[in-house]
Amino acid sequence: MKDTVNSTTDGTTGGTVATDHQDERLQRREGLRGAFTDVVERARGGDLGVIPVVVGLIVIWSVLQILNPIFLSSQNLVNLTMESAAVGVIALGIVCVLLVGQIDLSVGSVSGLSGAVLAVLFVDQGLPAWVAISAAVIIGAAVGWVYAQLFNRFGVPSFVITLAGLLGFLGLQLYVLGTKGAINLPFDSGLVNFAQLAFVPAWLSYTLAVVAAGWLFASGYLHARERRKAGLSSKSTSALVVRSAALLVALLFMVWYLGQTRGVGWMFVFFVALVLVMHYLLSRTRWGRSVYAVGGNVEAARRAGINVRTIYTSVFVLCSSFAAVGGILAAARLAAANQSSGGGDVNLNAIAAAVIGGTSLFGGRGTAFGALLGIIVIQSISSGLTLLNLDSSIRFMVTGAVLLLAVVVDSVSRRSRTSHGRA
Amino acid sequence: MKDTVNSTTDGTTGGTVATDHQDERLQRREGLRGAFTDVVERARGGDLGVIPVVVGLIVIWSVLQILNPIFLSSQNLVNLTMESAAVGVIALGIVCVLLVGQIDLSVGSVSGLSGAVLAVLFVDQGLPAWVAISAAVIIGAAVGWVYAQLFNRFGVPSFVITLAGLLGFLGLQLYVLGTKGAINLPFDSGLVNFAQLAFVPAWLSYTLAVVAAGWLFASGYLHARERRKAGLSSKSTSALVVRSAALLVALLFMVWYLGQTRGVGWMFVFFVALVLVMHYLLSRTRWGRSVYAVGGNVEAARRAGINVRTIYTSVFVLCSSFAAVGGILAAARLAAANQSSGGGDVNLNAIAAAVIGGTSLFGGRGTAFGALLGIIVIQSISSGLTLLNLDSSIRFMVTGAVLLLAVVVDSVSRRSRTSHGRA
Amino acid sequence: MSPTQQPDAVLSLRGISKTFGAVAALTDIELDVAPHQVVAVVGDNGAGKSTLVKILSGVHPPDSGTITFAGREVDIPNPAAAHKLGIATVFQDLALCENLNVIQNLFLGQEIRPLRLNDVAMETRSWELLRQLSAKIPSVRVPVAALSGGQRQTVAIARSLLGDPEIIILDEPTAALGVAQTAEVLNLVERLRENGLGVIMISHNMADVKAVADKVAVLRLGRNNGVFDVGDVSAEDIIAAITGATDNAVARRASRRQEGLPS
Amino acid sequence: MSPTQQPDAVLSLRGISKTFGAVAALTDIELDVAPHQVVAVVGDNGAGKSTLVKILSGVHPPDSGTITFAGREVDIPNPAAAHKLGIATVFQDLALCENLNVIQNLFLGQEIRPLRLNDVAMETRSWELLRQLSAKIPSVRVPVAALSGGQRQTVAIARSLLGDPEIIILDEPTAALGVAQTAEVLNLVERLRENGLGVIMISHNMADVKAVADKVAVLRLGRNNGVFDVGDVSAEDIIAAITGATDNAVARRASRRQEGLPS
Amino acid sequence: ACGSTGGDGAATSGAEGGAENAKVAFLMPDLASTRYEQQDKPLFEAKMKELCPSCSVIYQNADSDAAKQQQQANSALAQGVKAIVIDPVDSTAAATIVRAAQAQQVPIIAYDRPIPSTPADYYISFDNEKIGSLIAQSLVDHLKAENAEGGILQVNGSPTDAAAGLIKKGIHSAVDPSGFKLLAEYDTPEWSPEKAQTWVSGQITQFGDDIVGVVAANDGTASGTIAAFKAAGKDVPPVTGNDAEIAAAQRIIKGDQYNTISKPIKIVAEAAADVAYKFMQGQKPEGKDSLYDTPSELFVPTVVTKENVKEVLFDSGIMKASEVCTGEYAEGCAALDIK
Numbered sequence A, B: 001m002k003d004t005v006n007s008t009t010d011g012t013t014g015g016t017v018a019t020d021h022q023d024e025r026l027q028r029r030e031g032l033r034g035a036f037t038d039v040v041e042r043a044r045g046g047d048l049g050v051i052p053v054v055v056g057l058i059v060i061w062s063v064l065q066i067l068n069p070i071f072l073s074s075q076n077l078v079n080l081t082m083e084s085a086a087v088g089v090i091a092l093g094i095v096c097v098l099l100v101g102q103i104d105l106s107v108g109s110v111s112g113l114s115g116a117v118l119a120v121l122f123v124d125q126g127l128p129a130w131v132a133i134s135a136a137v138i139i140g141a142a143v144g145w146v147y148a149q150l151f152n153r154f155g156v157p158s159f160v161i162t163l164a165g166l167l168g169f170l171g172l173q174l175y176v177l178g179t180k181g182a183i184n185l186p187f188d189s190g191l192v193n194f195a196q197l198a199f200v201p202a203w204l205s206y207t208l209a210v211v212a213a214g215w216l217f218a219s220g221y222l223h224a225r226e227r228r229k230a231g232l233s234s235k236s237t238s239a240l241v242v243r244s245a246a247l248l249v250a251l252l253f254m255v256w257y258l259g260q261t262r263g264v265g266w267m268f269v270f271f272v273a274l275v276l277v278m279h280y281l282l283s284r285t286r287w288g289r290s291v292y293a294v295g296g297n298v299e300a301a302r303r304a305g306i307n308v309r310t311i312y313t314s315v316f317v318l319c320s321s322f323a324a325v326g327g328i329l330a331a332a333r334l335a336a337a338n339q340s341s342g343g344g345d346v347n348l349n350a351i352a353a354a355v356i357g358g359t360s361l362f363g364g365r366g367t368a369f370g371a372l373l374g375i376i377v378i379q380s381i382s383s384g385l386t387l388l389n390l391d392s393s394i395r396f397m398v399t400g401a402v403l404l405l406a407v408v409v410d411s412v413s414r415r416s417r418t419s420h421g422r423a
Numbered sequence C, D: 001m002s003p004t005q006q007p008d009a010v011l012s013l014r015g016i017s018k019t020f021g022a023v024a025a026l027t028d029i030e031l032d033v034a035p036h037q038v039v040a041v042v043g044d045n046g047a048g049k050s051t052l053v054k055i056l057s058g059v060h061p062p063d064s065g066t067i068t069f070a071g072r073e074v075d076i077p078n079p080a081a082a083h084k085l086g087i088a089t090v091f092q093d094l095a096l097c098e099n100l101n102v103i104q105n106l107f108l109g110q111e112i113r114p115l116r117l118n119d120v121a122m123e124t125r126s127w128e129l130l131r132q133l134s135a136k137i138p139s140v141r142v143p144v145a146a147l148s149g150g151q152r153q154t155v156a157i158a159r160s161l162l163g164d165p166e167i168i169i170l171d172e173p174t175a176a177l178g179v180a181q182t183a184e185v186l187n188l189v190e191r192l193r194e195n196g197l198g199v200i201m202i203s204h205n206m207a208d209v210k211a212v213a214d215k216v217a218v219l220r221l222g223r224n225n226g227v228f229d230v231g232d233v234s235a236e237d238i239i240a241a242i243t244g245a246t247d248n249a250v251a252r253r254a255s256r257r258q259e260g261l262p263s
Numbered sequence E: 001a002c003g004s005t006g007g008d009g010a011a012t013s014g015a016e017g018g019a020e021n022a023k024v025a026f027l028m029p030d031l032a033s034t035r036y037e038q039q040d041k042p043l044f045e046a047k048m049k050e051l052c053p054s055c056s057v058i059y060q061n062a063d064s065d066a067a068k069q070q071q072q073a074n075s076a077l078a079q080g081v082k083a084i085v086i087d088p089v090d091s092t093a094a095a096t097i098v099r100a101a102q103a104q105q106v107p108i109i110a111y112d113r114p115i116p117s118t119p120a121d122y123y124i125s126f127d128n129e130k131i132g133s134l135i136a137q138s139l140v141d142h143l144k145a146e147n148a149e150g151g152i153l154q155v156n157g158s159p160t161d162a163a164a165g166l167i168k169k170g171i172h173s174a175v176d177p178s179g180f181k182l183l184a185e186y187d188t189p190e191w192s193p194e195k196a197q198t199w200v201s202g203q204i205t206q207f208g209d210d211i212v213g214v215v216a217a218n219d220g221t222a223s224g225t226i227a228a229f230k231a232a233g234k235d236v237p238p239v240t241g242n243d244a245e246i247a248a249a250q251r252i253i254k255g256d257q258y259n260t261i262s263k264p265i266k267i268v269a270e271a272a273a274d275v276a277y278k279f280m281q282g283q284k285p286e287g288k289d290s291l292y293d294t295p296s297e298l299f300v301p302t303v304v305t306k307e308n309v310k311e312v313l314f315d316s317g318i319m320k321a322s323e324v325c326t327g328e329y330a331e332g333c334a335a336l337d338i339k
Ligand SMILES: Nc1ncnc2c1ncn2[C@@H]1O[C@H](COP(=O)(O)OP(=O)(O)OP(=O)(O)O)[C@@H](O)[C@H]1O
Pocket: A420, A421, A422, C020, C021, C023, C025, C043, C044, C045, C046, C047, C048, C049, C050, C051, C052, C092, D137, D138, D145, D146, D147, D148, D149, D150, D151, D176, D177, D178
């Protein structure tokens, strides 16, 4: 087969113009200047990735800082990072299910259940922490597996399956906690320490920042070289240098600023690491491709030979497992598991974080970084408003208004998309 | 134009075979027998409308009746009907937004706000009931209008808009209730009476049942005659008689059985009347067609010249207005408006009712009757479990399990759809 | 009005351009359509034909350029505006609602008796239209999702005949049609012309173009590449204009086959 | 094995039936395809051609009948099974993921280096394939939603060439293609045949059928209506078999035109 | 040990900063009961203003979410408060907050609900368990006096709310030995009156006239309970309540509800302000009691029935007749001589 096809390749590739830039309708851009024009052009075309969310974030940060100057203080930002981690991890799982066009309403209950299981095994039963943690995560994964079976076999809408899960696992959580209702995790346990007091030493933070920027440069450089070799267009080295330097400066500044008080929490680093791993899985593996394909057009994915059921299963399992991990982090952060853990607005916040981060509820569009940005938007609003001394009624109204503001900014900057025909 | 097209119509219509039955690949079915075969065939093909939900309902009714024989008692069923009305009306609005592929998360808050406004105006300000009710409904409609503007102008996802609304209007509700927190509606007011003690007199109920069945027959008969005149296939009169008689018997039995205790509540009749009106609007008007079209393929609807924005606006306004009406009914039923009205699981229940009733979360599929059936499933579960003296933890688990059971039954009977190529 | 405009044109485009991101899909397009005239627009894949159609039917706004309709310069901001002007379009991607049935799709936006739909009348009229196009559709009460490709295309064409348009735009109307249906559509186009409509037809089939068109406008890479009277050119000339070369794949294939290579 | 089966067939269908609700889409279909053979399946709109394709590629299970592949009776419960057997298909509705770009669609399910995608290799190969089909796609990094109809069809065809199939099924592969691209696809079909593959091609274009097919199988209203050697029949005969009458719209139109009615 | 560390810390910080212009955090647990925003907050703020005009109060409500309360406490600490008064959402989980505050030498005062596992610096309350037993006992006594025969329904608070658990325990302590059969009990999710109404409706179907009294854990669930009886067309048996909302006072006056309980919120809130101010000044106030290793001050709430409603709620100035005696309640007020 391959021979047939290759036999007529006319070998014009690798000339002076890169293979992918030969169409005469394409405006060509090269070098640093080209990269810049490209960004501007993409911005006008509404194809901006996460930039709009970042803009929205900057707007609400400014508003909140004006309302209370403590908001951007180092200490408050450290709180912000630590408080984002638990729900952020849950939102990461939500991104995955939303990508395949499904939903999981039970992440709150599953996280609560996981916290309860952890507390019972670790505190009441006195098992080692790793056993308790594994058990909690395995239960989470099992929940996702059951959802996937129900979904794949019976075709029950995931909304209803997970609504049933929401109720069922809330019940199980209460049952596991029993009459006690709440269990404290010991303050001197590694787990609580990790979530409350463990911060990355300054030297290590700076090193990590440099490594991250260096890695961005190196991988970008190698990739560009490979593309050039294959006769394809590639990012110019100068553009790469600028990007890496920008990242470096941003990271160094962040590390330095947070370092003014407690620094960067290990829990936050853990969350960011998970985001990076998920980003890799979603964008650089066949599994990730299949997830987007299933979310975009499940029938097309099936016809391409993708085992759609496996993809659904993996995604539901992943989401519930992340919910369980989030529940463990939440319990560790609170140093307790109680009846209301995972209740309240955990579900809505996790889903909202994913959606605010640009994940489509209809499937096929979204990124792992969206969860990171989305949760930071949500936690910023929540944290910013706790700094204002407001009545609950006013607080709710202001929260709603600020949330809307953040997202309108985002949507307006995306808006041109439609008028440029990318609806 | 018309002439052009008509000029070649070959006039073969109106022969012995109905125009729409001339294709030789169609298996022909006529008369009562044909109608029956048709149902069986459609059942095998998975094209069952609401039948699966009814089957699911019967299954859980049986289960609950076995668990507690009071469940199907006349008194409890009367309670069930009365308790379904408020959230049922809200679910009706949710069906509309889901049909266009959007969502409204704020129906709970809006219903709470509407109850609060009603109570403040009616009780605190001493305004006449109709003024208070109109004000509450108008506020609901205004909320929907604002959502629609944000959605149409900025393209903010409705999930986020209404999430902001959820928070904002919860705040407004608290604000309106002010320091009191809870306001009693007088038990002897017409409103409370309507929601608690007003039942349709027996003679009128029976009359209504007969009228409904008669109307089904008459409209079906006239329609069939018209079709026959136009040379199209039509339902046989015998099939119509059977259907109408079945409806008559079912309604008479229901009226009689509920009449054993208090009878059929006016509030329930009001809800059913709303369902019928919405059913008419959705299935028999251009507006309804447009709603389905927008939900199925918004770009195609736009290209067909439908003013998509108007449709979105109408749907959001309708949904919020129904939420307001539901809030009024809930306040009347409780004889009080308080801070937690509309909170808790009102949102989830309303959305779940719509989804269980067969409305797709992706738009374009669903019926008004779905809301009626869905809310009855949900209230049955809730009511059935209140009769069992269970621990909360167990109660939650059983609720989840029963919900799942109802929907798995439904989904399994729909299942064959895919294997028959109607995925 | 531009000096080059045909005096009798009902629809004239001047200097229409459209860019999608980095791709210039249309550059400076001119086109005139008169009543009683069938204009074929041809061009290679991605030449910008459908983009042009979408601009005329209000789906995309043009980046620049003017549209003159019946002597007035007009703006077509959305499809409803195009409908109002009397421009009916069959889109290449058909733009049907898969969840609605055939009747519902045919009458979408122009239902008979909006407040109490008259489905008997609509069904009767649907069968009339479909018969006339030789459609082989067993039932009009199934959702469009259950139709074959050709059946769908017939539905889309039938839809454009409802209402009372002055211009009909057909974007590859016969691509999925069977031989009989194609013949009926060509007959239809001729009837439309006789009734005084202007027709814009996009097609890759030179035989169809030669059979029904009066004028052929060629697009190449988003630019005008000549307008021909159909009597004056051969299919080979048109193909040469489309591909931009007389030595093209079609010609090579034709000559190879004449040299007697295995068929 | 059924006695009527061709001895050298790689794929044989016997008694395949499929019903959708009240519509009998296929009734008792027989078909044989040998290596080094191009079988054209023709038929009117809604005749059941695409349904047949979907059964062969595992999209729908047949209601009854047997499929024999390379001498063994097989079951094709899902598309993955068809891929495994070596059946590659270009669907009429293309089945592309609109949210993915051209490269991602081409390599969907068969990505190079699953755990660390090699996008340089995939991009290079994509350009190769598309060049070869004369595709006019400006960039392979745009989502398929932004491509024209013909560009999409080229992508779908290119995709079926990846992997190493024994049978290629093309459902109206040239419907949306320009003249040059159509010629390339016909060339491609001939090359595939030379390389020993069995090809099933569905088309409404009799010229294309006559040009590349060895055998023509006609479907009418879901039933077999004759299998012809392409050398033995004229286009008119095939059309008569398709429409079920010698006096059909095509013939009428042709004769009308010969009589000199206004063209 | 921890308590004393905290105390020392507070002393140091007090010595450094004094109490002028200081901030104090007042962290309340939920919105299910209206009292926190209606009464506790304004009373606390007023007293604080009186003690220290330049001080400011940071008020937060955690809306029944322990994690949110933790966030609120952290942000209060970030703002440099000099003391925290906290009504914990979850008595157990609040341990973290105590630790965080004490780690930064900020004294923390448990208000209303105790924090048993990690002692705070002070505890001011009336005891929720006691409230449960008081309302239930009052009902039981009433039923005995009426020679009622039958059983009792118990409508508890939210299953995920620790305070509701304490009240439930208290109710059981009175109902279980009373001789009246406990027909059924229900943990009302989110304290929702609608849920309570649905549940009670079901029980009316099930037990009919066997129900001679209902113990509802707060006024909201009481209102749902009463509406359920009304809607079933039955006479409303005696129903308890808790929180002394205005709407409850109205129902008591009208005779729909049997009792509620008035917590001396004014006294408690003012006591809390007093203690907080002392801590802010660097003193270390002595408790009158010691509970859970914490210096404590406990106040006794009063059960309100039709008999004493005038005296407890109106004569003391907790409520104004003008607020309560509107419309249909005017008659009842007049009968009780409430003006
Ligand atoms: N919505 C869009 N976003 C981005 N690019 C687009 C969009 N629509 C079309 N294009 C690009 O514009 C160019 C012209 O597309 P168009 O659909 O007009 O071609 P066409 O002439 O109709 O081709 P075909 O014969 O294949 O239908 C193509 O290169 C296509 O990729």
